[in-house]
Amino acid sequence: MRTACIVGGGVIGGGWAARFLLSGWNVRVFDPDPEAERKITAVLDRARRTLPMLYEVALPAEGTLTYHETLQEALEGAEWVTESVPERLDLKHRIYAEIQGIRPDITIGSSTSGFTPTELTQGAAVPARIIVTHPFNPVYLLPLVEVVGKEGGDAKIIEEAREVLSGIGMYPLYIRKEIAAHIADRFLEAVWREALWLINDGIATTEEIDNAIRYAFGIRWAQMGLFETYRLGGGEDGMRHFIAQFGPTMSFEWTKLMDVPELTEELIDTIADQSDAQSGHMTIDELAGKRDGNLVALIRALKQQGSAAGLLVQEHEAKLAPQDPVIAPEKLRTIERVIPCDWTDYNGHMNESRYGQLWSDAADTVMRMVGADAAYIEGGNSYFTVETTTRFLAEAHAGDRVEVRTTVIEGAGKKLHLFHEMLRGEEVCATCAQLLIHVSLETRRACEPQGDVATHAAALAKAHEGLPKPE
Ligand SMILES: NC(=O)C1=CN([C@@H]2O[C@H](COP(=O)(O)OP(=O)(O)OC[C@H]3O[C@@H](n4cnc5c(N)ncnc54)[C@H](O)[C@@H]3O)[C@@H](O)[C@H]2O)C=CC1
């Protein structure tokens, strides 16, 4: 198992620890704060609940999380270091000197929001091994990580970093030329400055600004970003028309950008009081839980569309998908997954419609096993479900890890008769008897299965003959 060392376990380091751990890495933490373990546990609890919800398959088995008294101990056996100490250059320099005194061979990815690699590597023993890997909060759900090394650095080190980061489900965005605050934080900084002005000048409150973002451009940016969105803003003539129309506005007073309002006590009080009035009815933990649920639902919706962050999850999921089971005289483990929050309803449990999805996915696994896969379907044959009977035996909830075990009752000829049991641990929460009929996709009528599919389906039913039959 691979091992990451996390130096600094606050908001961001905790998120990194969770991301690595839930991707099957061992994680060794060094953070002198006596409260670090408690804080990381809180982040980890949220991550454990939500990250698996993005996937239709189970994540790898968790690695082991350990806390260490010294940096030297935390580095033992590590192949990757993530540095997430406060945004202070002197502190980061001291940490790098200590790490490189012990492990000059290891790459250190810094979470720095704004320092360039040139600044980070001043005085370093091995500058090429210190690179920026800037993530976004919450690190365990948001995939972007900006990657940049010092100009003239080692391309192999950057390539290895990209491999590590994409392996934990992230999107490493390589920045070809270093610049303060990288790419995304330059936008965030511009928006933040503008927002401070709007409050300072009494134009809008914190809540009104948040509404301006979340009811329009925020949600638009999440799926198409800036340029594709504005291309559409140009109508049928696209970007050229957009620039022709809105180019001149750049000379208008539409933004203050570099003109920064002074953060006086009065302005800080105004912002903090408005923020309390807007969100103070929720604890930080409740607000973070709400954010995470929303992010899961948004990313899952984008996944359904094969877009943006949803597409990334799809691609990562394809690499995580388990091997289909083989024909054997045991129940088949056809599904292993977590119940996502968008599968639950007003009764606070998994909605009945989602059981249909689960049984359908389980049947897809059996179809692939017998050879009725994408190529077979492309060739004009498939199975249609003609009947399902579900029994709901125990409530299932968002975050529950479940599996489906399937018995093949009948497989010879046109009929594929399955019996699925959805289990949470050893508890059977629901069962489904499902009858599928082999069809020609040309005539849309029942027909005998072709070639290996006929033999495999029959062999599977035969192998399951000895298994207990459902009532
Ligand atoms: N908070 C945010 O939204 C984001 C922050 N970042 C960057 O991540 C880094 C960390 O920021 P946060 O997690 O927000 O800060 P934080 O204040 O939440 O956590 C910093 C942690 O570092 C620990 N620490 C302090 N000195 C240390 C040392 N000598 N050795 C090991 N640990 C030490 C602290 O005890 C604390 O737990 C910064 O460089 C920041 O710019 C990046 C993306 C977003």
Ligand SMILES: C[N+](C)(C)CC(=O)CC(=O)[O-]
């Ligand atoms: C405010 N910030 C500069 C620390 C923000 C980031 O670096 C990224 C984020 O998650 O917003």
